[in-house]
Amino acid sequence: MIRTGEQYREGIRDGREVWVDGERVKDVTRHPAMKPIIDIRARMYDMQHDNSHADTLTYSDTAGTHSIFNRLPKEQKDWHDKWKAVDTVISDISGVVTRVGDETVGEMWSLYDGQDVLNEIDSQFSENIARHIQGVIETDVFHVSANTDPKGDRSKPPQDQDPDMMVHVVKETDKGIIVRGAKYETAAGYADQAFLKPTVGAWTNEKLSNYAVGGIVKMGAPGVKMIARSGFAGKGSKEDYPLANKYDEVDFLMVLDNVLIPWEDIFFYRHTRAAAYIRGTLHRYSAFPYTLRLLYVADMMIGAALWNAKQTGLDKLQAVREKLADLVCYREGINAHLTASIALAQKSPGGLLMPHQSILYAGRIHACANLPQMMHIARELCGGQICVTPSAAAFANGESKDWLAKFYSLNDAWQAEDRRKLLAFARDLLNSDYANHRLTFVQFAQAPHFNHLAATYNAFDFSGPLDFVRKSAGLSDRVNGSL
CATH class of the missing domain: 2.40.110.10 (Butyryl-CoA Dehydrogenase, subunit A, domain 2)
Incomplete structure (x- = not known):
């Protein structure tokens, strides 16, 4: 089959x-x-x-x-x-x-x-x-x-x-x-x-x-x-x-x-x-694999940024670690929403098991809405060289080859070719036409942001917060009928 x-x-x-x-x-x-x-x-x-x-x-x-x-x-x-x-x-x-x-x-x-x-x-x-x-x-x-x-x-x-x-x-x-x-x-x-x-x-x-x-x-x-x-x-x-x-x-x-x-x-x-x-109900199930893909994008941003910090010896700086922690919080936020949506999964009207709806939709908002900011943090950590580094051909041929080998080799462990490869990867992930296309695609591929918010609103059970405040504020029992 x-x-x-x-x-x-x-x-x-x-x-x-x-x-x-x-x-x-x-x-x-x-x-x-x-x-x-x-x-x-x-x-x-x-x-x-x-x-x-x-x-x-x-x-x-x-x-x-x-x-x-x-x-x-x-x-x-x-x-x-x-x-x-x-x-x-x-x-x-x-x-x-x-x-x-x-x-x-x-x-x-x-x-x-x-x-x-x-x-x-x-x-x-x-x-x-x-x-x-x-x-x-x-x-x-x-x-x-x-x-x-x-x-x-x-x-x-x-x-x-x-x-x-x-x-x-x-x-x-x-x-x-x-x-x-x-x-x-x-x-x-x-x-x-x-x-x-x-x-x-x-x-x-x-x-x-x-x-x-x-x-x-x-x-x-x-x-x-x-x-x-x-x-x-x-x-x-x-x-x-x-x-x-x-x-x-x-x-x-x-x-x-x-x-x-x-x-x-x-x-x-x-x-x-x-x-x-x-x-x-269109994204009741499909929002899960869609959001899951952004978990791997987050891993790619963390990996590119951290390898760059290690190459340049900046990974020990507190300011760098704080920015990496922002990326980690973004990544783990996606992971937490997906994990919780399975742990608290709900039976669907057709007898299937759907990820917990409001948690899944909130996770999609977290992943999509914060992606532009996270990409910018990753750009900062990778530095300006992702937008000014010459092409691979310049590293491999002609008189430019030796000069680039000199200025892009960092130490015995990090020679010019590995440095070039990392910068090319980071550029294509964060700064290229393809990167910008992917960012726009993510923002609209499962409907625009306002639809994401509407799905979360419609999926959330407001009765709990309303009942809690009714009791805590001492509201009349008559308001029960308005829930």
Whole structure:
């Protein structure tokens, strides 16, 4: 049931329409902008077949062997197993990637929890989601998420402008629905399928709307066109930009030009209540792996900053240690929220085990909102040389080679090449175009900050603080009814 890397590559050689920098891509697996990240996803598939990793990355049942990332979480051990699996992958690839499937498949689990809502509309929709979840488990597809529309003029409802600014249904047929519009979606060009869902606020008081639609889009389906942003891979040498050239996850504008979604692939259609439900619970599970990725980013910042301090002999200074402690508090804050969300995990309406919601969402806010400040602290600790150091070619060739060897060698333990490598890594982590792209991506990849705050507000149980203050302040028992 688990795929190999080559099976994954062959699966995305399906004639899909992908465009990069104005040119049609013949084979996405070979294009320089996408090949590095496709190779990483293929490596993740191959690791499942590696005897040294199989026990960590897979599980077995009567139907066969499956990816641990796709297993429905029903007990605390399931979440610890998923965390351990992410540890294993990140350690093997020696870097951080976010949109590789495990953080998006959880969005369908939220619909699994909402089957009662779906049944009120059409029992077929409930059956569709259960079947698709099982299908992801059994076929091990690379499943991603189609989230944000172009939206156009946000002061106007979609009906008062070009309707394609938000994905909508234009026609019903015996085979399914025909949709038009577009979605911004990371990894679309090299994924198998996407969960298409509506954007927040696509309707007001309507009970029915052609913009309230959710289902599965196959990336190779007729009418699906994927236009990539310009990739970071290949825009500089691997020696100078080691992260951008290996871990860049390419984003796409996925255009849906009269695309047929078969009825069996539709999870909800027209009913705004179902659409609102999924938007309100969308990140119930997926916020965990998303926030977990930032734990490794924190480790990278701590490691880069501390190695620099050790290289330059500044690690003994109290001021340096205090800044490192700030980074450690950020890192351990993420760790604490994730750990607590498992320890206090809650049963979901569908009988799954979801991380404690308000603790998880608060952890996501901590990780995302503080990242810009933490990156700046790491920059300070790495110093100004991350923005002025010459290229690797200058260290290796010509008359500049000897001068750079002289000024970048610190002592017998730290010679110029190791110094250059660390500075290049820190620059790509903290200061490059790729670093700034990743920072912006983190701030919006699971909705903007105000949505993070709204999710935390909606998940928190205010009855405890209200009752405590009612008793402590001696308020009348009559206020109980207002809780």
